[in-house]
Every structure is written in structure tokens, then in C-alpha cells.
Amino acid sequence: GSALRLVAKEGAFPLFGGPETALWHYNARIDETIVANPLLAIGRGEPLDVTLENALAEPTTIHWHGLAVDEANDGSGLHPVAPGKKRRYTLRVENRAGLYWYHAHPHQLTGKQIQRGLAGLLLVDDEEELTLRKRLRLPWGERDIPLMISDKQVNDRNEIVYKDNPDDWIGNRVLVNWTAGAYLDVKSTLYRFRLINTSNARVFRPAFLHRGRPLAFHLIGTDGGLLEKPWRVDDLFLAPAQRADVLVSFAEVGEGESVILTSLDYVAMENEDDSGPLQPHLMADHPGAVPMGGRMELMEFRIGAADPKDSPAPLPPKLCNFPKPAVEVTPVRKFRLSLDAEGVWHINDWNMHASGHDAQFVVRRGTCEIWEIHNAMASMPHPIHIHGFQFHVLSRTISPPDIRARAVVPGGLGPQDLGLLDTILVWPGETVRIALDFSQPFKGRQRYMLHCHNLEHEDMGMMVTFAVT
Ligand code: C2O
Numbered sequence: 214g215s216a217l218r219l220v221a222k223e224g225a226f227p228l229f230g231g232p233e234t235a236l237w238h239y240n241a242r243i244d245e246t247i248v249a250n251p252l253l254a255i256g257r258g259e260p261l262d263v264t265l266e267n268a269l270a271e272p273t274t275i276h277w278h279g280l281a282v283d284e285a286n287d288g289s290g291l292h293p294v295a296p297g298k299k300r301r302y303t304l305r306v307e308n309r310a311g312l313y314w315y316h317a318h319p320h321q322l323t324g325k326q327i328q329r330g331l332a333g334l335l336l337v338d339d340e341e342e343l344t345l346r347k348r349l350r351l352p353w354g355e356r357d358i359p360l361m362i363s364d365k366q367v368n369d370r371n372e373i374v375y376k377d378n379p380d381d382w383i384g385n386r387v388l389v390n391w392t393a394g395a396y397l398d399v400k401s402t403l404y405r406f407r408l409i410n411t412s413n414a415r416v417f418r419p420a421f422l423h424r425g426r427p428l429a430f431h432l433i434g435t436d437g438g439l440l441e442k443p444w445r446v447d448d449l450f451l452a453p454a455q456r457a458d459v460l461v462s463f464a465e466v467g468e469g470e471s472v473i474l475t476s477l478d479y480v481a482m483e484n485e486d487d488s489g490p491l492q493p494h495l496m497a498d499h500p501g502a503v504p505m506g507g508r509m510e511l512m513e514f515r516i517g518a519a520d521p522k523d524s525p526a527p528l529p530p531k532l533c534n535f536p537k538p539a540v541e542v543t544p545v546r547k548f549r550l551s552l553d554a555e556g557v558w559h560i561n562d563w564n565m566h567a568s569g570h571d572a573q574f575v576v577r578r579g580t581c582e583i584w585e586i587h588n589a590m591a592s593m594p595h596p597i598h599i600h601g602f603q604f605h606v607l608s609r610t611i612s613p614p615d616i617r618a619r620a621v622v623p624g625g626l627g628p629q630d631l632g633l634l635d636t637i638l639v640w641p642g643e644t645v646r647i648a649l650d651f652s653q654p655f656k657g658r659q660r661y662m663l664h665c666h667n668l669e670h671e672d673m674g675m676m677v678t679f680a681v682t
């Protein structure tokens with residue numbers, strides 16, 4: 214609730230053992246302690262007041278990913294903060310409880326700056342959430358733990374590497390909460406994890422493996438907060454920027470054993486050209502990296518004794534009063550994702566980098582719209598993100614088999630599609646329909662963007678600006 218100063222700067226951190234790593238980060242002084250990329254916690258309805266000071270040698274911003282904000286406080290590339298300059302972000306957090314995040318977002322530099330470290334978490338709480346947390350007896354920080362997962366491309370001097378105008382930037386090292394080779398000592402009981410993928414381009418398929426087999430767990434929330442009810446799953450897809458709120462029980466795992474959070478392999482569907490699934494031209498920039506879709510171990514849970522005083526609370530059948538999508542007849546706005554002959558990604562044949570930053574269309578404030586996003590068959594999966602508004606998913610059609618198999622309700626929707634989202638993974642060939650409610654308390658013309666959250670695609674201009682008036 215109180216004013217916070219974040220200085221974007223470089224610092225040295227012992228991330229990978231051996232030489233320290235130069236990490237760009239948001240530096241804060243909180244109660245006389247210096248914290249890099251602090252986790253911010255705020256109650257719904259409370260004001261957020263953050264002043265960014267740019268101590269880097271290039272423009273940067275703080276974008277509040279997932280929050281309902283006005284243009285001036287969105288921290289998008291429309292309002293870069295020049296080196297040596299400041300900008301104050303003041304907003305009231307009206308979003309549902311959930312895990313959101315903040316990160317740098319200057320045009321054509323977002324991939325580089327996030328890879329270098331400019332990202333942190335923002336936890337929003339509300340009454341409904343606090344009631345559930347009490348009921349499940351999962352105190353935050355103890356049994357309710359955020360897991361911020363990203364891959365970095367690191368050289369043998371422990372430097373994070375990034376090149377100019379790269380293609381999908383995947384890494385050879387994994388950080389969970391900024392820790393390489395992460396593990397957590399846990400009790401043999403119920404835990405809640407808030408998974409977030411803050412990688413530039415890598416899509417994870419997280420599962421909790423015990424003796425090599427997936428331990429079933431419950432999905433209870435997505436980007437925009439709790440689902441109506443828990444869904445039992447074996448694994449998920451987690452694209453860059455997406456969050457998954459999950460309950461995992463270690464009660465059946467023996468003391469002294471471990472559970473490995475693993476990204477399972479999957480068909481990456483990078484069928485945009487003929488070079489095959491391993492993308493050899495891509496891998497040359499990423500020595501030691503597992504190709505997209507390859508299996509990777511993310512972290513380990515070491516199981517300790519059960520606590521005799523601890524009997525996990527039963528899962529409530531209903532988690533919250535889930536907001537229903539607007540059902541009136543609404544216009545359908547179409548978006549087509551495609552690659553041109555030069556290998557540049559477009560949305561409706563538009564590329565922001567080539568064609569400009571002006572708003573491409575205007576939405577009337579207070580209306581609801583259905584947006585239909587179609588991905589070409591010769592394409593790859595694109596995590597499409599919309600600023601300023603959480604949305605409902607209405608349908609997925611022509612999905613690849615891996616996705617079709619996850620459907621649990623009509624419309625081809627899997628459990629992750631049943632929550633509020635700000636980022637949706639659209640697979641090659643798919644058509645996805647989402648419902649957006651453009652009610653907002655702001656006045657005047659507010660510009661937002663829709664873009665791919667594969668950061669190299671975003672920086673390449675796979676982004677459209679729209680205005681709400
Ligand atoms: Cu998380 Cu436009 O970004």
C-alpha cells in the first residue's frame with residue numbers, strides 16, 4: 214500500500230555457482246534491506262504507488278502484467294522511461310486475487326531486458342481468497358509458495374547471453390525463484406504452488422514426478438485467479454507469462470523420497486518451415502539447451518516426515534463465485550496469426566515494428582466483444598496476451614491431439630481454459646474464441662496492446678495496439 218521506489222539497474226548475483234552473474238533487476242530498499250525484484254503483495258482495492266528510476270543505459274518501463282490499468286500506468290512500450298529518468302505508476306488494484314507479475318516492456322528491448330532479469334511477482338489477495346486459504350490451512354510462504362520458472366542461456370563465465378534480433382530465445386539453465394538447481398524441503402502433506410513461466414520463449418509442460426510417474430494434482434486457478442472448482446490433472450501446459458495455481462499432496466510419498474517438478478516432452482509443433490522439429494538453425498545460438506518440447510527437470514521436492522498435528526483440510530467442491538462471461542450478442546473481431554516469406558510474424562498481416570504503433574481499431578468502453586484468434590497451420594504455438602483485460606475462453610477448435618485430449622467441457626476447453634486468462638496459448642491450426650468485457654472506470658482514450666508473449670515475436674512486432682474509448 215505504501216509508496217515504493219524501484220531502480221532498474223545492473224547488479225552482480227551468485228546465481229549459478231562460481232563467478233557472479235550480471236543481472237538487470239528492479240532494486241528496492243524495504244525496511245533498510247536491499248531487495249532485487251521484490252515480491253509485491255497487495256489487497257484488492259488498494260492503491261499501488263511505484264516510482265521507477267531508470268539507472269540503465271537504455272529505455273525501460275514497468276508493465277503490470279494482468280492488471281486492469283489505464284494507459285498511463287500500463288508501462289507498455291508506448292511510454293518508455295529514458296535512461297536517468299523517473300516515472301511514477303499509481304493505480305488501484307481491482308483485479309481478483311491471484312498471482313500477477315511486473316516486467317520491463319520497452320519496444321524491441323523486452324526480450325533482452327526480461328532475459329537479463331527485469332521481472333518480479335505481484336500477489337493480489339481478496340476476502341474470498343483469504344477465506345479459502347484459512348479453510349485449506351495453507352499459509353502463504355509456508356505451504357503456499359510461488360514458483361517463478363525461467364530458462365536462461367548462460368555461457369561458461371556464468372554470463373546471461375542474448376543476441377541482437379534473435380529468434381525464440383530458449384536457455385540451457387533453469388532458474389526457479391532465481392535459484393539454479395532449486396530444491397525445497399517439504400512435509401509429507403498438502404501444498405499450494407503458484408507456477409509462473411517467466412521464460413522468453415519456452416513453453417513448459419509441468420508435471421510432478423514421483424518415481425518417474427506423474428503425481429496427480431489439482432488445478433485451482435489461472436492468470437486471473439481461482440477457478441470455480443478444482444480440476445484433477447496430471448500435467449499442464451504453461452506458456453510464457455501464464456500462471457497456474459495448483460494443489461499438490463505429498464502425503465502418499467514416503468519420507469526421504471523426492472518428487473521432481475519436470476517439464477515433460479511434447480510435440481512442439483514448430484512447423485513453420487521444413488527444417489524439422491529440432492530447429493537446427495535455432496539451436497546453434499543455444500549450446501547445451503534442450504530443444505523446445507524436450508524434457509527438462511525444473512526442481513526437486515525432498516519429502517520429510519508427516520506432521521502428526523497436521524491433517525490436510527478437504528478440498529471444497531466450490532472454490533469461489535466465478536464471474537460468468539457476458540452472454541449478450543456481441544461482435545466477433547478476428548485475428549489471424551501468420552508468418553511472411555521473410556520469417557516475420559504478423560497479426561492480420563500487420564507488424565507493429567514495420568507498420569507503426571497507432572491503434573488499429575477502437576473498442577467502445579462498456580461493451581463486450583468476442584475475439585477469434587486463428588493460428589496458421591504452418592506456424593508454431595503463440596502465447597497471445599492482451600493488456601488491461603482478463604478474458605474468458607469460449608471455444609477451441611481444430612486443436613492438435615495433445616490439446617483435444619485435455620477437453621473437459623463442450624467447446625474443446627481444458628481445465629486451464631476455464632479460468633480467467635490474460636495470456637492464451639494458440640496452437641498451430643487452432644481457432645480460439647475468447648470473450649472480453651470492456652467495462653472500465655477510466656475516461657478518455659486508453660490504448661492497450663495484443664501481442665505474442667514469446668518475447669522475440671513481440672520484439673519483432675507481433676503486436677497490435679487498440680484503443681478503448
Ligand atoms: Cu507481460 Cu505486454 O506483457
Ligand code: CU
Pocket residue numbers: 276277278279598599600601
Ligand atoms: Cu501484459
Ligand code: CU
Pocket residue numbers: 558594595596665666667670671675
Ligand atoms: Cu508468437
